[in-house]
Amino acid sequence: MIKLNQINKIFSDKHQSFHCLKDLNLEVKQGEFTVIAGPSGSGKSTLLNIIGLLDKPSSGSYEFDGQNVAKLNNNQLADIRREKIGFVFQAYNLMPVLTALENTEMIMEFCNVDKKVRRQRAMETLEAVGLGEFKNRFPAQLSGGQQQRVAVARAIAAQPLLVVADEPTANLDSHSTESLLDLMQSLNQELGVTFLFSSHDPRVIDRAHRVVHLQDGQIVKDVCTNNNDQQVAV
Amino acid sequence: MIHKLALRNLLRNKRRSLLTSLIIVFAFSMMILFMGLSDGGHKAMIDIGVRMGLGHVIVQHPEYRDDPALSHLLDNPEQLKQQLIDTDKRLTPVARLRSDALIQAGRHGVALTISGVEPEIEAQVSAIADKKAIVQGQTLAAFANSTDLHRLSGIVIGETLAKNLEVRIGDTITLTVKPASGGDLARSAFEVAGIFKTGLHELDTFWAEVPIQDLQALLEVPNQVSQIALYTSAGSDNVAQLATALTAQFPTLDILPWQTAAPELYSAVTLDAAGMYLLMLIVYVVVAVGILNTVLMSTFRRQKEFSMMIALGARASTVSKVVLLEAIYLSAFSLTIGLALGLWGHHHFATQGLDFKEVFGTAMEAGGVLLPEKFYSTLEANKLSLSVLFVFVLTILVTLIPAIRAGHRSPVAASQES
Ligand SMILES: Nc1ncnc2c1ncn2[C@@H]1O[C@H](COP(=O)(O)OP(=O)(O)O)[C@@H](O)[C@H]1O
Ligand SMILES: [Mg+2]
Numbered sequence A: 001m002i003k004l005n006q007i008n009k010i011f012s013d014k015h016q017s018f019h020c021l022k023d024l025n026l027e028v029k030q031g032e033f034t035v036i037a038g039p040s041g042s043g044k045s046t047l048l049n050i051i052g053l054l055d056k057p058s059s060g061s062y063e064f065d066g067q068n069v070a071k072l073n074n075n076q077l078a079d080i081r082r083e084k085i086g087f088v089f090q091a092y093n094l095m096p097v098l099t100a101l102e103n104t105e106m107i108m109e110f111c112n113v114d115k116k117v118r119r120q121r122a123m124e125t126l127e128a129v130g131l132g133e134f135k136n137r138f139p140a141q142l143s144g145g146q147q148q149r150v151a152v153a154r155a156i157a158a159q160p161l162l163v164v165a166d167e168p169t170a171n172l173d174s175h176s177t178e179s180l181l182d183l184m185q186s187l188n189q190e191l192g193v194t195f196l197f198s199s200h201d202p203r204v205i206d207r208a209h210r211v212v213h214l215q216d217g218q219i220v221k222d223v224c225t226n227n228n229d230q231q232v233a234v
Numbered sequence B: 001m002i003h004k005l006a007l008r009n010l011l012r013n014k015r016r017s018l019l020t021s022l023i024i025v026f027a028f029s030m031m032i033l034f035m036g037l038s039d040g041g042h043k044a045m046i047d048i049g050v051r052m053g054l055g056h057v058i059v060q061h062p063e064y065r066d067d068p069a070l071s072h073l074l075d076n077p078e079q080l081k082q083q084l085i086d087t088d089k090r091l092t093p094v095a096r097l098r099s100d101a102l103i104q105a106g107r108h109g110v111a112l113t114i115s116g117v118e119p120e121i122e123a124q125v126s127a128i129a130d131k132k133a134i135v136q137g138q139t140l141a142a143f144a145n146s147t148d149l150h151r152l153s154g155i156v157i158g159e160t161l162a163k164n165l166e167v168r169i170g171d172t173i174t175l176t177v178k179p180a181s182g183g184d185l186a187r188s189a190f191e192v193a194g195i196f197k198t199g200l201h202e203l204d205t206f207w208a209e210v211p212i213q214d215l216q217a218l219l220e221v222p223n224q225v226s227q228i229a230l231y232t233s234a235g236s237d238n239v240a241q242l243a244t245a246l247t248a249q250f251p252t253l254d255i256l257p258w259q260t261a262a263p264e265l266y267s268a269v270t271l272d273a274a275g276m277y278l279l280m281l282i283v284y285v286v287v288a289v290g291i292l293n294t295v296l297m298s299t300f301r302r303q304k305e306f307s308m309m310i311a312l313g314a315r316a317s318t319v320s321k322v323v324l325l326e327a328i329y330l331s332a333f334s335l336t337i338g339l340a341l342g343l344w345g346h347h348h349f350a351t352q353g354l355d356f357k358e359v360f361g362t363a364m365e366a367g368g369v370l371l372p373e374k375f376y377s378t379l380e381a382n383k384l385s386l387s388v389l390f391v392f393v394l395t396i397l398v399t400l401i402p403a404i405r406a407g408h409r410s411p412v413a414a415s416q417e418s
Helices: A044-051 A074-084 A100-110 A115-128 A144-157 A174-191 B002-012 B014-051 B077-087 B119-125 B140-145 B159-165 B201-206 B212-219 B239-249 B263-300 B303-311 B316-351 B356-360 B381-407 B411-415
Strands: A002-012 A017-028 A033-037 A059-064 A085-088 A162-166 A194-199 A210-215 A218-224 B057-060 B091-105 B108-117 B134-137 B153-158 B172-177 B186-196 B207-211 B227-232 B254-257
Touching: A002 A044, A017 A044, A017 A218, A033 A044, A033 A174, A044 A059, A044 A162, A044 A194, A044 B411, A074 A085, A074 B316, A085 A144, A100 A115, A100 A144, A115 A144, A144 A162, A144 A174, A174 A194, B002 B014, B002 B316, B014 B263, B014 B316, B014 B381, B057 B239, B077 B091, B077 B227, B077 B239, B091 B119, B091 B159, B091 B212, B108 B159, B108 B201, B108 B212, B119 B140, B140 B153, B140 B186, B140 B207, B153 B159, B153 B172, B153 B201, B159 B186, B159 B201, B172 B212, B186 B212, B201 B207, B207 B212, B227 B239, B239 B254, B263 B303, B263 B316, B263 B381, B303 B316, B303 B381, B303 B411, B316 B381
Parallel strands: A033 A194, A033 A210, A085 A162, A162 A194, B108 B207, B153 B186
Antiparallel strands: A002 A017, A002 A059, A210 A218, B057 B227, B057 B254, B091 B108, B091 B172, B091 B227, B134 B186, B153 B207, B172 B186
């Protein structure tokens, strides 16, 4: 589903340039539950931004869901993000003026899903993440863990192919972290949604089926622990 | 959804939205109120000016304006009047003859400009010596028609003039003029028929009217008049076009609209209108700055939110619409309330009128014309709806740039930590 080929990302301004991702190759298949692991500054967010079509690589080719996305304009990219990708960010995740239910509905509304269908699916999703009774609360009235659950509900309610989550547990305590991971894992198993997330927390990394180790913008190790503990060194 | 987002974001900072709204409501309702009162005041001023011995359009001998001598009079006024009516049925023409004169009673004498008028018609169109203005005695028309036998023709004079001459109703006044023949002074006696009060110093002290035939006889200018004043039932709005149209028909005559015939009145009215436009400009600026300030403050703190919406797949136009809608809701809400308040005030002054003495203490004169004691607010639907529309368009214009900028936030920012 995701095919990155010789991806480079160079940040540059007037005074300096920074080579963030270096000749990076990565393939992710439908239904994976994969973590991008690596120390802070290794380029995890940059990589996820490119995979999530939020940012463009400086060079290299990227094929998402069988489509080369290099030549697409901003609105076309937005269309793909809306229809096929769900996002969970580290912070500032929800619209503060919308309730949990309305936040969950938001992307479907952008997709012009019929109001009745939308309501029902949002409600079901919110119940699936265990927040049915909090549907009318605003983000400020929810804990950090609950907010991230709403964000996950919002990401999957529109039934995307891929959910990209950049350090979703960075601001959560260990209990909330555990239950968010349980949630993501069960959604991955039950619905077959591909999850791609980043973390530098060993407890989170241990839960993934595949761990892609990133260091200084390069993949140094790619470990599959899914079924038969097979290891692939890159 | 975008409506919900726009409305909730307005309510998110209730105090700021309310303050902006209050400023717009206040400015807009004041503008409507002033617009109505100013237009009403002008209308009243023009009407009264036109009725104080002026006329909507004045027809004169081409040289009379520069040299108001008896050699520059109009001949055959009746024929000319008929020709004028034939061009426009809504016109009421009235002939007047004016001349320098000395007016004497006992040992007092006053030099002034005497007016010879057609009493019946003059009483219908002019307010100087009509029934309402006469405080003692009767109008020239009533005096001429009365069954009492009078030795002399009647004269009506202003209240202050009567006091200065120490005359009362029924007393005799002598009028001395220099006739057209250029010979000896001519003299004739009149009976004080009525005393009027206009409240205008100039008129009450130096104005006197006698029947036009008597003055024509005295000046030896039978069948000649100084001017024919035209009053039109169409009102004072299109007077300039009327004058132009008449000039085309009667190229040998000097035909002036009231604006030219009474430049002091005209400049007083236009100066005031300029003030009104300045006020409107201020209101527009207040509304524009109020909306812009609110939009800038609210979008500045929500850049992350816009990035997030775009990251989640909202198109740029969707985000821009949210920002635009906020401004539109705020402006529409404020304008509606401002309009309601302004119209309520307008309704009050349109039915009750505004008492000038109440506002300014004493009657005040403008452009040599007494403002009416009371005048009534008038609003032109066109002007009003145009300014509502303009403010609305202004709202959208000032919001456009912040709205477009919000729509073009980079989605990458959504993933970055604060
Ligand atoms: N917009 C940018 N401009 C310049 N440098 C950037 C930008 N974004 C990220 N970087 C740099 O790229 C490196 C990798 O960043 P990031 O992808 O955020 O790493 P991680 O998420 O693994 O902590 C960092 O050194 C960071 O300073
Ligand atoms: Mg990061």
